[in-house]
Amino acid sequence: MVMFNILSMLRKDSAEPDPLGSLKTIARWINDLPAGNVFKAHEQVLHKLGEFNAQNAQYSKERLDVLLLVDEHARPLQASLSQQYLRNPRMSRVMESRLWHAVYKFYREVAHAYHGFIMSYVANPADNPLRASMPQITLRTVHNFGNAFKWHYFRYEKPEHKLWLRLHNLYRVAEFEGFSKTELTLYPQNGRTTRCMDQYNRALLLGQLDASTLHPKQIEMADRWLCEWSHLIGHASQFNPDSHTLYVALSEGVGARRIRNTEFSASCRFLTTARLHEKIQLTRSALQNGESPALLGLGEDCRLPDCLEILDYAERQWGPLDKREQRKSPRTPAKEIIDVVHGFNEICALVKQGGNGADILHEMDAELKYDEMIDLKLYGFVTESTRARMRSRHATPVPGEKIPPHERWVMEDISEHGLGACVPADSNDWVRLGSMAATFGKYPVWSCCDSNDWVRLGNMVALKVERDASWKIGVMRRLLHGGDGLLQVGIEVLSHKPQMLLLRPQSVNALQGYAVGGVETTDATPPVPVIFTTLPASGPGELLLEAAQYASGRSFQASFGAQKGTIRLRDVIEKGDGWMRVAADVAVAEPGA
Numbered sequence: 001m002v003m004f005n006i007l008s009m010l011r012k013d014s015a016e017p018d019p020l021g022s023l024k025t026i027a028r029w030i031n032d033l034p035a036g037n038v039f040k041a042h043e044q045v046l047h048k049l050g051e052f053n054a055q056n057a058q059y060s061k062e063r064l065d066v067l068l069l070v071d072e073h074a075r076p077l078q079a080s081l082s083q084q085y086l087r088n089p090r091m092s093r094v095m096e097s098r099l100w101h102a103v104y105k106f107y108r109e110v111a112h113a114y115h116g117f118i119m120s121y122v123a124n125p126a127d128n129p130l131r132a133s134m135p136q137i138t139l140r141t142v143h144n145f146g147n148a149f150k151w152h153y154f155r156y157e158k159p160e161h162k163l164w165l166r167l168h169n170l171y172r173v174a175e176f177e178g179f180s181k182t183e184l185t186l187y188p189q190n191g192r193t194t195r196c197m198d199q200y201n202r203a204l205l206l207g208q209l210d211a212s213t214l215h216p217k218q219i220e221m222a223d224r225w226l227c228e229w230s231h232l233i234g235h236a237s238q239f240n241p242d243s244h245t246l247y248v249a250l251s252e253g254v255g256a257r258r259i260r261n262t263e264f265s266a267s268c269r270f271l272t273t274a275r276l277h278e279k280i281q282l283t284r285s286a287l288q289n290g291e292s293p294a295l296l297g298l299g300e301d302c303r304l305p306d307c308l309e310i311l312d313y314a315e316r317q318w319g320p321l322d323k324r325e326q327r328k329s330p331r332t333p334a335k336e337i338i339d340v341v342h343g344f345n346e347i348c349a350l351v352k353q354g355g356n357g358a359d360i361l362h363e364m365d366a367e368l369k370y371d372e373m374i375d376l377k378l379y380g381f382v383t384e385s386t387r388a389r390m391r392s393r394h395a396t397p398v399p400g401e402k403i404p405p406h407e408r409w410v411m412e413d414i415s416e417h418g419l420g421a422c423v424p425a426d427s428n429d430w431v432r433l434g435s436m437a438a439t440f441g442k443y444p445v446w447s448c449c450d451s452n453d454w455v456r457l458g459n460m461v462a463l464k465v466e467r468d469a470s471w472k473i474g475v476m477r478r479l480l481h482g483g484d485g486l487l488q489v490g491i492e493v494l495s496h497k498p499q500m501l502l503l504r505p506q507s508v509n510a511l512q513g514y515a516v517g518g519v520e521t522t523d524a525t526p527p528v529p530v531i532f533t534t535l536p537a538s539g540p541g542e543l544l545l546e547a548a549q550y551a552s553g554r555s556f557q558a559s560f561g562a563q564k565g566t567i568r569l570r571d572v573i574e575k576g577d578g579w580m581r582v583a584a585d586v587a588v589a590e591p592g593a
Contacts, residue, residue, distance in 0.1 A: 020052055026066045030073050042077040042102060045070060049109040059120035061129045064137070067113050071140065075187055078106055085154075086217050104151040111144040115166065122173060135179040139196050142170050143186060146203035153211035153219050156479040156487075161253025168250040171200045198230040201271065204248055205233065207255035209317050212480040212488070217301065218310055224299050225314070229279055234272035244270040245320055273318050280315045284308060334419070336411040341462040344546055344579060348529040350462050350471045352500040411465065418474075418491060419465075459577050463491070473498040473531060473544065475576065494544070494581070495533035502527040503556035503567060528556065530567075533581070538588050542573065547580050564589050 019029035029048070033041040048070065057063060085091075085099045114137045121130045130137075145167045149159045174180035174196040183193045205226055211219050236244070239262065246256040251267040259270075283296055293302035341350060411419050464471045478490025504527055531544040556567045565588035574581040 019048065020055070020063075020066055022062065023065050023069060026069055030069070038077055038080045039102070042074065042081055042106070045074045045077060046102065046106055046109065049106070049113060053109060053113050053116070059117045059130065061133070064117055064130065064133060067110075067117075068137075071110050072187060072189070074106065074110075075189055078103060086220055089215070089217070100151065100155065104148060107144045107148040107151065111141050111148060114138075114141040114144070115170075118170065118173060134177060135174075135182050135184055135196070138170060138174050138177075138179070139184050139186060139194070139199060142167065142174075142196055142199040142203070143194075145170070146199055146206065149203055150206060150219060150223055153206070153209075153214075154216040155481060156212050157481040159207075159255075164253045164255060167200070167203060168248070168252075171196065172250055174200075194227075195231070197235050198233075201233040201235060202226040202230040204246070204256040204271065205230070205273075205318055208246065209314065212478045212490070214310075214313075218306075221299060221302060221307075221310055222314055225297075228297050229276055232273075232275040232279055234275070236270050236272070237268075239264060239268075239270050240272075243272045243274060245273050245318075246271040277315060277319060280311055284311050287311075331413040331415045331418075334411055334414040336414075336465050337408055338411050338419075339462075339464050340407040342460050344460055345529065347460060347462040347471075347473070348500045348531060350464075351473070351498045351531055417493060419463075460579060461491075470497070472496055473533060475574070475581075495531075498544075499532045499535045500529065501532065501535075501558055502529050503558050504528075506555040506557055506566070536586055538586055540570075541584050541586050542581060543567075543584050544579055544581055547575065547578055550580050550582060560588055 017025050019025045033044060035041075052063075052067060052070070081099055081103050085096070085103065088095075091099075117130055117137055118134070118141060121128050121134055125131070145163065148163065152159050171180065180197045180200075181195050183195055186192060186194050186199075202223070206219075206223055209219070209222055214222075234243070239247070239259075241262065244259060247259055247264060247268050247270045248256045249265060249268050251265065256271060264270075283298070286296055287293065287304065287308060293304070293307050294300050298307060341347065413419060459476070461476070462471055463474070472493055473495040474491040474493040476489055477492045478488070480488040528545065528549050530549075533542045533544065535541050535543075550569060550572065552569060552571070554569045558565050558567050565586060568585045568587075570583040570585060572580050572582055
């Protein structure tokens with residue numbers, strides 16, 4: 001018994017073996033990771049990678065085997081967190097930041113770890129035991145650099161120059177060692193083979209997409225296609241004007257660029273995308289003929305018609321210069337102060353009253369107020385509290401409350417279709433692409449982003465130049481984080497003269513009921529605010545409304561001065577974050593009809 005106790009004490013006093021010390025210990029450590037908590041398991045793996053990179057140890061074959069095993073085991077965890085990020089575009093800012101940093105940091109840490117082994121080999125290649133592993137670890141490093149770039153694009157950031165230089169140097173190593181075109185299995189989980197050149201081309205063409213105009217899910221979709229199609233991209237060291245579309249300078253900290261002149265340095269490599277364009281055209285034709293996107297290798301998340309739109313966009317971005325979209329009009333410098341308001345109801349109020357309508361959304365007609373309509377719908381009568389609130393509003397109007405809460409930006413430039421401005425974004429969580437705005441045309445907005453470290457497509461804003469009395473309606477089309485802590489936003493104008501109406505939904509099955517204040521209560525549906533980008537006297541037009549209010553064929557009653565009319569919704573032209581742009585038919589009744 002005494003001997004047993006002594007042995008137990010010795011075991012307790014002995015130090016635990018370092019999990020990173022051997023394949024056996026790291027395998028045991030991996031098996032002990034929490035099985036039911038993906039984020040916690042990923043966090044522990046990330047911490048262990050940090051320890052690995054911090055160790056001042058030799059770059060031996062044994063340590064490389066440990067790194068390979070950790071990397072392979074972490075892939076399912078990484079994929080799970082990536083899916084959480086992509087499938088929850090409306091997650092809280094805290095959760096978005098937590099997921100983004102977890103996934104991005106893993107790619108950086110594992111690429112940094114592999115990069116150390118590669119540099120160790122490059123410094124001493126003679127009889128180096130790492131020689132046989134160089135193709136595999138270089139392939140994985142290039143792949144992980146491409147992943148890190150993609151996650152920068154998810155936040156509309158440009159990769160740092162030093163990251164591009166490291167990627168270029170990795171490709172130089174692959175070229176010099178003669179394995180840039182060697183087919184290898186990237187990871188054993190999927191068994192897919194690829195080449196260093198393919199992964200390098202994938203990173204280059206992903207940067208050509210101009211991701212500032214895309215949702216993260218669209219960027220991910222295009223990246224999935226590149227992973228399948230990157231072998232179709234030709235790569236050469238000699239320029240051929242008849243076939244090459246893009247080039248990359250390996251000595252410069254930028255990605256691929258479109259060929260505009262024929263003067264190149266010796267470090268340049270040239271890309272041809274002809275076979276890639278053929279693949280895109282065949283894929284588009286198959287989709288139009290009814291083929292399933294999944295069977296075509298486009299992924300389970302690829303849905304029509306969005307899939308076709310991204311295909312068309314990618315083809316333009318990866319094609320010759322004359323196929324790319326050109327700026328509609330030049331910008332000119334202009335220093336002005338602009339007011340900014342966001343939120344659909346706030347925009348409706350501004351458009352309706354021209355800039356100072358705090359209560360305009362409460363007006364249905366002279367007989368009924370918005371809050372009263374809600375009471376009628378819920379209770380069948382107007383409550384005393386609502387009546388008191390209405391009396392208070394009309395009795396004591398406060399001038400300062402007439403304009404909804406707004407911000408002030410400094411406009412930097414303007415064009416026929418837009419403007420540019422400096423935006424303080426300390427608390428601008430609402431800044432996202434696809435946002436509807438009352439503004440001038442398409443423009444870049446510069447925004448400080450100390451605390452606004454996540455931006456997405458789909459919010460709504462209103463902008464007005466200080467000296468201009470009217471509000472313009474537009475949509476955010478572009479977001480890009482600059483290296484100076486600013487956020488560049490692009491807005492395309494939808495209407496220079498928008499018109500706001502409150503519409504009464506038509507009910508086919510409405511029954512006659514009792515009336516309160518002359519208003520029928522059986523179908524007292526609240527009025528629906530809409531903004532017409534084009535409001536014809538009669539015939540087809542376009543309007544903006546909240547997405548929840550849309551149904552194809554839905555009809556509304558409207559008043560056009562002394563005339564009554566009907567508005568019928570047709571096809572959706574565009575979907576934003578909570579709003580839609582919809583085609584509509586307007587029919588105005590003849591006077592006396």
